[in-house]
Amino acid sequence: xxxxxxxxxxxxxxxxxxxxxxxxxxxxxxxxxxxxxxxxxxxxxxxxxxxxxxxxxxxxxxxxxxxxxxxxxxxxxxxxxxxxxxxxxxxxxxxxxxxxxxxxxxxxxxxxxxxxxxxxxxxxxxxxxxxxxxxxxxxxxxxxxxxxxxxxxxxxxxxxxxxxxxxxxxxxxxxxxxxxxxxxxxxxxxxxxxxxxxxxxxxxxxxxxxxxxxxxxxxxxxxxxxxxxxxxxxxxxxxxxxxxxxxxxxxxxxxxxxxxxxxxxxxxxxxxxxxxxxxxxxxxxxxxxxxxxxxxxxxxxxxxxxxxxxxxxxxxxxxxxxxxxxxxxxxxxxxxxxxxxxxxxxxxxxxxxxxxxxxxxxxxxxxxxxxxxxxxxxxxxxxxxxxxxxxxxxxxxxxxxxxxxxxxxxxxxxxxxxxxxxxxxxxxxxxxxxxxxxxxxxxxxxxxxxxxxxxxxxxxxxxxxxxxxxxxxxxxxxxxxxxxxxxxxxxxxxxxxxxxxxxxxxxxxxxxxxxxxxxxxxxxxxxxxxxxxxxxxxxxxxxxxxxx
Numbered sequence: 001x002x003x004x005x006x007x008x009x010x011x012x013x014x015x016x017x018x019x020x021x022x023x024x025x026x027x028x029x030x031x032x033x034x035x036x037x038x039x040x041x042x043x044x045x046x047x048x049x050x051x052x053x054x055x056x057x058x059x060x061x062x063x064x065x066x067x068x069x070x071x072x073x074x075x076x077x078x079x080x081x082x083x084x085x086x087x088x089x090x091x092x093x094x095x096x097x098x099x100x101x102x103x104x105x106x107x108x109x110x111x112x113x114x115x116x117x118x119x120x121x122x123x124x125x126x127x128x129x130x131x132x133x134x135x136x137x138x139x140x141x142x143x144x145x146x147x148x149x150x151x152x153x154x155x156x157x158x159x160x161x162x163x164x165x166x167x168x169x170x171x172x173x174x175x176x177x178x179x180x181x182x183x184x185x186x187x188x189x190x191x192x193x194x195x196x197x198x199x200x201x202x203x204x205x206x207x208x209x210x211x212x213x214x215x216x217x218x219x220x221x222x223x224x225x226x227x228x229x230x231x232x233x234x235x236x237x238x239x240x241x242x243x244x245x246x247x248x249x250x251x252x253x254x255x256x257x258x259x260x261x262x263x264x265x266x267x268x269x270x271x272x273x274x275x276x277x278x279x280x281x282x283x284x285x286x287x288x289x290x291x292x293x294x295x296x297x298x299x300x301x302x303x304x305x306x307x308x309x310x311x312x313x314x315x316x317x318x319x320x321x322x323x324x325x326x327x328x329x330x331x332x333x334x335x336x337x338x339x340x341x342x343x344x345x346x347x348x349x350x351x352x353x354x355x356x357x358x359x360x361x362x363x364x365x366x367x368x369x370x371x372x373x374x375x376x377x378x379x380x381x382x383x384x385x386x387x388x389x390x391x392x393x394x395x396x397x398x399x400x401x402x403x404x405x406x407x408x409x410x411x412x413x414x415x416x417x418x419x420x421x422x423x424x425x426x427x428x429x430x431x432x433x434x435x436x437x438x439x440x441x442x443x444x445x446x447x448x449x450x451x452x453x454x455x456x457x458x459x460x461x462x463x464x465x466x467x468x469x470x471x472x473x474x475x476x477x478x479x480x481x482x483x484x485x486x487x488x489x490x491x492x493x494x495x496x497x498x499x500x501x502x503x504x505x506x507x508x509x510x511x512x513x514x515x516x517x518x519x520x521x522x523x524x525x526x527x528x529x530x531x532x533x534x535x536x537x538x539x540x541x542x543x544x545x546x547x548x
Contacts, residue, residue, distance in 0.1 A: 044490060048085040051489035054096045057087075060495045061100065067108035067248060067276055070505025071345050072532040073498055074108075074276035080494050081105060082113050084120075095126060102132045109252035109277030111139040127156035131164040134171055139225055139249050141257050147175035166195035170226060173206045177233045186210020202227035205234045225250040239264045243271060252277040255286065266290060266308045273346050280349040284315065287350075291316030296326040300333055311337050319354050327358065328367040335370065344540060348377035356383065360390035365399065369545055372404040376535060381412040403428055407542055410445060411535035413528040419451050428543050429460040436464035438541035444511045445534045448518035470510035471502030478516050485520035493524040506537035 173188030375384030
């Protein structure tokens with residue numbers, strides 16, 4: 001009886017509100033909408049700085065290691081800080097925000113980008129922008145222009161913030177020195193000290209210059225661009241000290257200045273590139289200009305320790321070599337050399353143009369894995385797929401590079417048939433080809449990107465101890481990151497991601513910090529950047545064959 005009643009009740013027509021609920025689409029929440037993109041070419045949303053004011057932005061940036069060591073984070077950071085999107089409108093806010101961005105660009109060694117920002121400003125009467133403009137002109141190699149700006153804004157020095165006022169006075173001392181006014185240089189040094197400027201090589205040099213003596217430089221931790229230029233007037237500093245203690249802005253300035261001595265300029269170029277202050281394309285141009293024209297045989301036969309001149313020559317030879325076998329051997333030698341200098345990622349990107357026209361061929365099968373790496377690092381994912389297809393030919397049953405396709409799937413934001421190649425990781429995991437930490441990183445990355453991780457892969461990871469090394473941020477940062485991503489606060493999400501991963505980026509972060517960072521970027525609508533970060537976390541721990 002009860003069953004009959006139930007059937008009769010079930011047969012009744014549904015209520016109108018139930019029909020509407022089933023037919024009408026679910027309401028669209030604000031956070032589900034695709035963001036309106038800025039029109040400045042940054043690829044970032046228009047509401048970039050939602051949730052931040054100047055004070056909180058300044059605090060966040062002040063806590064970060066700038067520039068980021070991670071190539072993926074640096075690319076995102078540069079797009080963020082060079083975007084033309086501003087904070088909430090207001091005259092005072094705009095000026096402070098501009099100054100904050102200029103300071104961040106200078107610390108990152110991005111003087112050209114700072115110059116573009118300054119060109120958009122009318123800072124003639126703004127004491128803060130005058131000081132920053134002069135410093136940026138010096139960083140760009142235009143000392144005369146820097147001094148001209150300082151002279152024109154001399155009356156505004158009292159209105160500058162104290163720290164910048166002391167630097168402006170030191171800059172005046174430098175201008176006096178290059179103008180031959182030794183007394184004025186000495187006076188500027190005294191005034192800078194009165195403003196609270198700490199002892200520095202630049203101050204020591206101004207003191208020595210005023211009395212015509214050789215400077216006795218105090219111990220220093222960091223060598224600024226201005227200090228270096230002042231000391232340069234009285235004899236300079238040894239190359240080793242310069243390269244060990246130079247700030248990023250100085251490294252980039254030395255790399256770009258044709259007058260820099262070769263024993264400083266070339267190593268400074270590599271040091272700046274390691275910190276992402278020089279693009280791989282710029283470092284490639286420097287190698288091209290300084291490499292010697294030597295035969296492939298001579299370069300490949302070189303024994304013993306390498307140096308920058310050898311690296312530059314290997315790169316130059318690899319670019320111009322026409323014979324595929326020699327070309328690929330030169331590329332492999334160049335990449336091996338660069339790896340020992342901490343330039344692996346940059347070198348892979350630099351050499352990518354040299355193989356884009358190189359057709360995969362039977363005799364080059366040994367090079368397929370190297371080509372796969374190059375394609376991944378340079379974002380040329382079809383290049384990776386072409387060379388893996390060569391190695392995976394049915395004619396070579398003993399060669400299988402399908403695990404590189406799995407990594408390509410992770411990196412490529414436009415990949416189709418997502419996750420189809422993950423099964424290729426299982427035999428490698430079962431045979432111990434992944435180091436335990438790398439296996440946990442793979443599982444962490446896949447989970448953060450919402451893949452259906454194969455159960456055997458989880459099992460393989462669970463059989464090894466979970467790694468407890470790597471950088472973890474202070475308490476509360478991970479919660480802040482999740483909150484920013486949920487609210488689609490894009491700029492805040494990027495800055496908190498940098499804070500979460502720490503000074504060494506994805507490779508040096510704890511797996512919890514890594515997973516939360518990738519998840520946050522993806523949730524905030526920055527999935528291509530999340531995938532690039534995932535690639536960076538895995539690329540150099542990926543299983544490789546003996547030929548690679």
